[in-house]
Amino acid sequence: MSQERPRDLAHAQTAFASYQDEIYLNGLLTGEPPRFPTGAAAVEAAARERMTAEAYGYVAGGAGGEATIRANRAAFERRTIVPRMLRDVGVRDLSCSLLGTELPAPVLLAPVGVLSIAHPDAEPAVARAAAGLGLPMVLSTASSVPLEAAAEASGDGPRWFQLYWPKDREVTLSLLRRARAAGYTTLVLTLDTWLLGWRPRDLDRAYLPFLQRIGIANYLSDPAFLAGLATPPEEDPLAAVAHWAGMFADPTKTWEDLAFLRAHWDGPIVLKGVQHPDDARRARDAGMDGVVVSNHGGRQVDGAAGSLDVLPSVAGAVGDDLAVLFDSGVRGGADILKALALGARAVLVGRPYVYGLALGGEEGVRHVLRCLLAELDLSLAPTGHARLSELGPGVLGTD
Ligand SMILES: Cc1cc2nc3c(=O)[nH]c(=O)nc-3n(C[C@H](O)[C@H](O)[C@H](O)COP(=O)(O)O)c2cc1C
Numbered sequence: 001m002s003q004e005r006p007r008d009l010a011h012a013q014t015a016f017a018s019y020q021d022e023i024y025l026n027g028l029l030t031g032e033p034p035r036f037p038t039g040a041a042a043v044e045a046a047a048r049e050r051m052t053a054e055a056y057g058y059v060a061g062g063a064g065g066e067a068t069i070r071a072n073r074a075a076f077e078r079r080t081i082v083p084r085m086l087r088d089v090g091v092r093d094l095s096c097s098l099l100g101t102e103l104p105a106p107v108l109l110a111p112v113g114v115l116s117i118a119h120p121d122a123e124p125a126v127a128r129a130a131a132g133l134g135l136p137m138v139l140s141t142a143s144s145v146p147l148e149a150a151a152e153a154s155g156d157g158p159r160w161f162q163l164y165w166p167k168d169r170e171v172t173l174s175l176l177r178r179a180r181a182a183g184y185t186t187l188v189l190t191l192d193t194w195l196l197g198w199r200p201r202d203l204d205r206a207y208l209p210f211l212q213r214i215g216i217a218n219y220l221s222d223p224a225f226l227a228g229l230a231t232p233p234e235e236d237p238l239a240a241v242a243h244w245a246g247m248f249a250d251p252t253k254t255w256e257d258l259a260f261l262r263a264h265w266d267g268p269i270v271l272k273g274v275q276h277p278d279d280a281r282r283a284r285d286a287g288m289d290g291v292v293v294s295n296h297g298g299r300q301v302d303g304a305a306g307s308l309d310v311l312p313s314v315a316g317a318v319g320d321d322l323a324v325l326f327d328s329g330v331r332g333g334a335d336i337l338k339a340l341a342l343g344a345r346a347v348l349v350g351r352p353y354v355y356g357l358a359l360g361g362e363e364g365v366r367h368v369l370r371c372l373l374a375e376l377d378l379s380l381a382p383t384g385h386a387r388l389s390e391l392g393p394g395v396l397g398t399d
């Protein structure tokens with residue numbers, strides 16, 4: 001088996017663990033600790049110091065009593081990895097191909113709106129960090145800069161676009177056209193946020209960034225949206241926000257409506273927010289290409305199951321037909337290993353990179369991503385895995 005492993009892989013595929021060497025060596029040479037902490041909890045704590053209370057509350061918070069945020073973590077913590085020995089893990093290949101996108105590792109940046117509340121460099125900084133590592137950024141419809149600006153910042157990097165499907169047909173078509181023209185290849189349609197969840201941290205501060213016109217840049221730069229305004233947004237900002245709020249999403253949508261998107265987007269479409277195997281089957285039957293098993297990081301339904309707990313049933317139902325992606329609660333490399341073992345082809349990370357952004361702009365995001373990739377590499381190797389295809393449920397403990 002070991003002879004089958006290629007020995008001449010591009011160095012980028014095996015260099016993730018070297019971030020560890022870099023950090024130790026740099027410490028030796030400078031006598032200083034690293035600029036940013038390395039663990040997810042420490043990064044969050046440091047970012048919290050830098051963020052306004054409102055912004056931190058918005059990013060960290062979830063629905064209701066936040067039982068689902070805890071369930072997301074508990075689902076990971078309940079699972080254990082059983083390492084295997086003597087399997088030649090000297091050269092690892094973490095790369096994968098996902099709906100036509102080549103990834104150096106099975107990690108994408110989850111769509112997160114309103115990033116300017118975390119750092120003024122916002123989405124362009126995230127796009128540069130992601131592109132520098134070859135990881136796809138899934139740009140949110142609710143980005144704080146127009147999708148064209150984020151596309152430009154990502155240069156040659158892979159880019160996917162997340163759609164909050166507006167009520168207005170012309171605005172929808174315009175967003176799709178713009179995304180396509182700007183080089184976004186894959187559409188991620190979010191299904192779980194037609195309405196914003198009940199979020200006490202934000203409610204208690206009456207804080208909603210959109211009301212301050214943060215996170216509506218894609219609408220304010222959209223000809224079809226602007227055509228629907230009686231007065232330009234500069235003259236009547238509140239009317240523009242009201243128009244946005246009225247069309248942001250359409251909770252009356254049903255499975256039948258997906259045919260419209262299928263007809264107007266010629267690349268892969270991935271449905272984000274799927275938690276039930278029957279919904280995954282409906283996605284397949286509607287001609288979709290993938291699903292993201294996600295509960296929106298516990299931000300929508302308090303009491304929803306931990307996302308990892310529902311992953312095996314979704315992967316079991318459609319894993320052979322659709323690209324099954326996963327998010328909600330991924331905080332370290334071992335978490336990625338567990339999600340892949342349970343049937344995910346790749347994972348999306350949300351809050352961790354937002355905290356990196358808050359801490360250090362592009363450099364902070366790059367740091368968080370490199371930590372995650374190094375930790376993934378250093379979870380695979382000591383457990384006896386040199387490539388992703390070797391992961392399956394047998395990697396995990398049974399109790
Ligand atoms: C501040 C914030 C904003 C988000 N905005 C969006 C968004 O615009 N579109 C979307 O589909 N998901 C959005 N999400 C959900 C993420 O894409 C992702 O599902 C979630 O953050 C994953 O959980 P994690 O933060 O535990 O990694 C947002 C999440 C956060 C924390």
Ligand SMILES: O=C(O)C(=O)c1ccccc1
Pocket residue numbers: 113114142193196215296299
């Ligand atoms: O805050 C969120 O979780 C979110 O997904 C969002 C982002 C922008 C607009 C509405 C909801």
